[in-house]
Amino acid sequence: MASADPAVDRTAYFDWLCRLGDNCLVLGHRVSEWCGHSPVLEEDIALANTALDLIGQTQFWLGLAGEVEGKGRTADALAYLRDAAQFRNVLLVERPNGDFGMTLMRQFLFDAWHIEMLRALQRSSDPRVAEIAAKAVKEVAYHLERSADLVIRLGDGTDESHARMQKALTSLWPYTGEMFMADAVDQAVVAAGIAPDPASLRAAWGQTGAEGMGAGTLSRPEGHFQHRGGKTGRHTEALGFILADMQFLQRAYPGGTW
């Protein structure tokens, strides 16, 4: 295992790793909220499995973030003891679950980005990043396969399911742009060869999205406005509710274990 940190601003690198980890953590938590509430048993299990993969990946990314930061914070400390303004996930993943269609559309839009990001990260200049990506990309291939399949089936399903999927797409579309916007943090890790330029993932993401939408008879929403802020810690009110739920135990009983 390589221990030498790459030549990059440590704060920027830490921030960037938190973005990766927090995307997985917040989406993993959101998806786990379905546990016991899904329309059918198989979907309940599939959602729980997806959440489990994402939480596992969170442990790797936030574990590495803590290592890079060098202040002794573990993945658990980063997950449970930071407040909303320190979270770096994109706004898309904190969007409320809505109905089953909304949850699947959010998953599809994220998975299609996630897989391109992980593919590129397998060539990272930091072997610690490359090996996590190589592990995670195989799991995310299954996530994308499932979310795409269901988006297509529900989009091209009944009038009711089609209308709900189109509504979900229209509602989530303005939250997709943030995944491809670069700021100084991204530029620092790109310059160090750790990560790809976020904008470089857009073409492949757009292609996957267009295929899924096309097969699902859904139309790409009009309008160019895109929300941003999650990557720098400016979140919607939704994140606060997630953290209140997720962090309650560690806040009420500090250091509690089982």
Added chain:
Amino acid sequence: MSQVPDPEIPVISLTDLGIIRDVEWQDDTLVVTVTPTYSGCPATSVINLDIEAALRDQGIEKLRLERRLSPPWTTDWITPEGREKLRAYGIAPPVDGTAADGRLMGRGAPLTGDSNLTIACPRCGSAKTEKISQFGSTPCKASYRCTDCLEPFDYFKCI
């Protein structure tokens, strides 16, 4: 290690599963290198406890467990004996050489996972089976059903 069962599929051992990557003495300490199956597999911590307990039973006092992520675990590492034990237990073993590599397995229909993989029923051996869900009772399994003997079964999905 070949005596230590997998906590979730107790018919196969940790070596059958292919997750023990290295065992070596470093001075007077035995270092066991383990790779996780799925990132979030809840059995990982139980596996580590079981390894420790088994080695202490053998009288080994000083030991250390290390995690190795690379190369990532693949179902291709499950031994031929392990595959046979899985089949006998009622779990269809992974089809050889079809491990997902992050490129959606080069499937005919990459977005929906339609492929011409034949998963044989572990009960009657029939090739007439259908996928119920890509996600089964644990992260590493998918749910299938045999259309001949009508038995539902788990398929150890390739990764």
